[in-house]
Amino acid sequence: xxxxxxxxxxxxAAGVHFTTxxxxxxxxxxxxxxxxxxxxxxxxxxxxxxxEVFSALSRQRKDRPHRNPIPTLLYLGRxxxxxxxxxxxxxxxxxxxxxxxxxxxxxxxxxxxxxxxGISPHELPAYLKRTTAAxxxxxxxxxxxxxxxxxxxxxxxxxxxxxxxxAQVPFVSFDQMKAVTLSFRKLRDLGYRRIGLALGEKDxxxxxxxxxxxxxLAQAEEPTPTNLPPLFFPPGATATMILPLLDAWIRxxxxxxxxxxxxxxxxxxxxxxxPHAQPLGxxxxxxxxxxxxxxxxxxxxDLVGQRAVSLLGSLINxxxxxxxxxxxxxxxxxxxxxGHSIKPQS
Amino acid sequence: MRDVAHLAGNVSPSTVSxxxxxxxxxxxxxxxxxxxxxxxxxxxxxxxxxxxNQHRLKNIPxxxxxxLAAVSDFSSMAELNESPHHAAxxxxxxxxxxxxxxxxxxxxxxxxxxxxxxxxTVFKARGLRALLLFGVRADSATMNFTWTxxxxxxxxxxxxxxxxxxxxxxxxxxxxLLWRCxxxxxxxxxxxxxxxxxxxxxxxxxIAGFLLExxxxxxxxxxxxxxxxxxxxxxxxxKQWLQTHRPQVILHTYAATNALLxxxxxxxxxxxxxxxxxxxxxxxxxxxxxxGRRAVEQVVTLMQTNQLGLPPAAVCTYVAVNLPP
Numbered sequence: 001x002x003x004x005x006x007x008x009x010x011x012x013a014a015g016v017h018f019t020t021x022x023x024x025x026x027x028x029x030x031x032x033x034x035x036x037x038x039x040x041x042x043x044x045x046x047x048x049x050x051x052e053v054f055s056a057l058s059r060q061r062k063d064r065p066h067r068n069p070i071p072t073l074l075y076l077g078r079x080x081x082x083x084x085x086x087x088x089x090x091x092x093x094x095x096x097x098x099x100x101x102x103x104x105x106x107x108x109x110x111x112x113x114x115x116x117x118g119i120s121p122h123e124l125p126a127y128l129k130r131t132t133a134a135x136x137x138x139x140x141x142x143x144x145x146x147x148x149x150x151x152x153x154x155x156x157x158x159x160x161x162x163x164x165x166x167a168q169v170p171f172v173s174f175d176q177m178k179a180v181t182l183s184f185r186k187l188r189d190l191g192y193r194r195i196g197l198a199l200g201e202k203d204x205x206x207x208x209x210x211x212x213x214x215x216x217l218a219q220a221e222e223p224t225p226t227n228l229p230p231l232f233f234p235p236g237a238t239a240t241m242i243l244p245l246l247d248a249w250i251r252x253x254x255x256x257x258x259x260x261x262x263x264x265x266x267x268x269x270x271x272x273x274x275p276h277a278q279p280l281g282x283x284x285x286x287x288x289x290x291x292x293x294x295x296x297x298x299x300x301x302d303l304v305g306q307r308a309v310s311l312l313g314s315l316i317n318x319x320x321x322x323x324x325x326x327x328x329x330x331x332x333x334x335x336x337x338x339g340h341s342i343k344p345q346s
Numbered sequence: 347m348r349d350v351a352h353l354a355g356n357v358s359p360s361t362v363s364x365x366x367x368x369x370x371x372x373x374x375x376x377x378x379x380x381x382x383x384x385x386x387x388x389x390x391x392x393x394x395x396x397x398x399n400q401h402r403l404k405n406i407p408x409x410x411x412x413x414l415a416a417v418s419d420f421s422s423m424a425e426l427n428e429s430p431h432h433a434a435x436x437x438x439x440x441x442x443x444x445x446x447x448x449x450x451x452x453x454x455x456x457x458x459x460x461x462x463x464x465x466x467t468v469f470k471a472r473g474l475r476a477l478l479l480f481g482v483r484a485d486s487a488t489m490n491f492t493w494t495x496x497x498x499x500x501x502x503x504x505x506x507x508x509x510x511x512x513x514x515x516x517x518x519x520x521x522x523l524l525w526r527c528x529x530x531x532x533x534x535x536x537x538x539x540x541x542x543x544x545x546x547x548x549x550x551x552x553i554a555g556f557l558l559e560x561x562x563x564x565x566x567x568x569x570x571x572x573x574x575x576x577x578x579x580x581x582x583x584x585k586q587w588l589q590t591h592r593p594q595v596i597l598h599t600y601a602a603t604n605a606l607l608x609x610x611x612x613x614x615x616x617x618x619x620x621x622x623x624x625x626x627x628x629x630x631x632x633x634x635x636x637x638g639r640r641a642v643e644q645v646v647t648l649m650q651t652n653q654l655g656l657p658p659a660a661v662c663t664y665v666a667v668n669l670p671p
Contacts, residue, residue, distance in 0.1 A: 052397045052398060052400065053394065053397060053398055055397065056393050056394045056396065056397030056398065070368060103374050104370060104373075104374050104651065104653075105370045105651055106367075106368030106369060106370055106377075175662070177518075177551075177554060181550075209558045212558055212561065213518060213551075213554035213555060213557065213558045214554065216554060216557035216558060216561065217550055217553060217554040217557060220553065220557060220571060300658065300659045303657070303658060303659055303661070307661060310647070310651075310653075313370075313647070313651070314643065314644075314647045317647075327666050328640070328663050328664070328665060328666070329516065329663070329664045329666070330661060330662070330663045330664075331661070331662050331663075331664070332659055332660075332661050333509070333659045333660040333661070333662075334659070335659060
């Protein structure tokens with residue numbers, strides 16, 4: 001006699017408890033993806049289908065308040081000084097854009113700091129296992145901090161910067177290469193001839209040579225390449241250690257303008273006496289949005305955060321077969337701001 | 347639901363339904379208003395009906411505009427398909443559109459075709475809001491569409507100065523891979539050729555990647571980049587360049603192949619193409635079909651989430667490339 005397949009038939013065939021089947025077919029995060037896929041295929045083979053009407057009925061109980069949960073996205077923050085995570089301008093801007101986009105797409109964004117002030121890195125795998133969040137954003141983790149060992153394939157994930165995190169997931173960042181080529185062109189148009197590039201060595205490692213790529217390209221486009229070597233600030237160096245380095249480098253190559261990804265460059269240059277009569281031109285490749293004398297590129301960090309959520313949204317909505325395979329990197333261009341630190345040259 | 351619709355300022359009941367389900371098709375402001383109205387009169391979605399509808403609609407494509415326009419400033423499909431890159435990207439785009447239940451129509455605004463302004467009127471009349479910029483001439487700096495009520499994603503087209511969402515293969519990675527591959531094979535004199543401005547933006551990134559790798563082991567004496575131009579005397583210039591710098595390997599674009607072959611002649615030189623559209627050509631073969639697929643996925647996401655207009659700053663997505671085994 002023909003009978004309809006029940007959840008217990010699936011459980012027997014898959015060799016698991018029937019509650020596991022129930023949870024797996026509801027894509028509950030507590031069930032490993034491998035198990036879920038296996039159970040789904042067994043259910044399909046047997047021809048078991050969840051009864052949507054029944055599950056809706058059993059979900060609504062008179063004595064329980066009616067819940068209509070808004071799906072959550074988890075933003076994992078990790079910084080050197082994580083007690084003041086929300087006070088750091090960089091993270092605040094990323095979060096601002098991410099929150100805005102999440103709201104637009106109908107999600108709630110929950111921020112969780114990983115570190116002494118939040119959950120510890122060792123707890124993170126367990127935390128992600130029991131979270132009900134629909135997706136995770138790895139939010140610009142500091143490369144000098146240890147990376148918790150997490151299986152990022154369990155849950156849709158997108159990372160902002162954090163190249164050092166070994167997750168094969170979409171990646172969003174600010175376009176440092178474009179920042180360098182654009183600044184170079186602006187300085188050239190103003191009449192600067194000998195333009196120098198100074199970078200934090202750690203920062204350049206973290207961007208996979210994007211600043212340098214832009215620099216080399218800009219130099220190669222010159223009719224007469226000047227071949228001025230860039231200066232790298234050693235890791236962990238303080239301003240007092242850097243000043244003599246910077247001074248010697250500027251003297252040796254007779255620069256008339258400097259581009260740098262550190263915001264402290266203008267004050268550092270002011271303490272150095274320029275070799276020419278005119279003050280050195282100065283451009284920051286990662287300027288803040290606030291009004292200030294320094295010209296430079298403002299990385300549109302809110303757009304970076306926005307983009308990360310938008311990518312995560314499409315990752316969540318895509319059914320497994322709809323996800324294209326090759327990993328993506330997405331770069332958001334910065335915006336040029338004028339300032340008094342550069343002047344037209346005679 | 348009708349009461350809520352009335353209270354929230356005479357919106358349609360379907361707007362209420364979508365808003366209460368937090369659909370991105372309704373703007374956050376309107377959603378907040380409707381949520382407030384529903385709370386005020388105590389309206390709640392019927393979870394039973396909800397589940398039933400979800401079950402019923404699971405496999406039915408969603409309603410709404412399902413039309414995408416692929417726009418090119420070439421003059422015809424034949425001209426577009428002349429380039430195998432475009433043909434492959436078109437294949438991928440059509441495939442993705444079909445999978446997402448969308449219809450992708452091609453429009454041309456090149457010589458002898460309607461102007462972008464005329465096409466704007468056509469799109470408006472047909473309710474087409476999603477554009478895929480596809481095959482843009484190397485010398486075009488802008489395309490005069492009205493962007494405010496449209497969403498657009500461009501394939502390659504790095505020469506356009508308009509801030510756009512773009513999808514393109516990662517050529518910076520391609521030349522880096524080729525350089526490292528040639529280096530591990532014992533070649534020390536590796537050079538790159540710049541074409542005659544066929545893909546200015548893409549070539550810039552490719553050259554940047556090459557220069558970055560070269561910086562690690564700079565050749566002595568250095569090899570300058572050779573620019574292919576259509577001027578006369580190019581063959582003597584190339585011969586001189588070969589003799590002075592003695593490159594063992596050159597990297598170049600697929601478009602430069604025809605101009606390069608007669609120049610190289612019998613010279614002993616290995617060539618790698620970093621944007622090879624066919625697997626028979628030595629070099630990196632970016633997945634152009636995947637580029638097309640990605641672009642369609644992005645434009646459909648933009649359309650479904652009502653994100654119209656140009657982005658505040660250009661956003662470029664790079665599709666990863668690999669060396670063939």
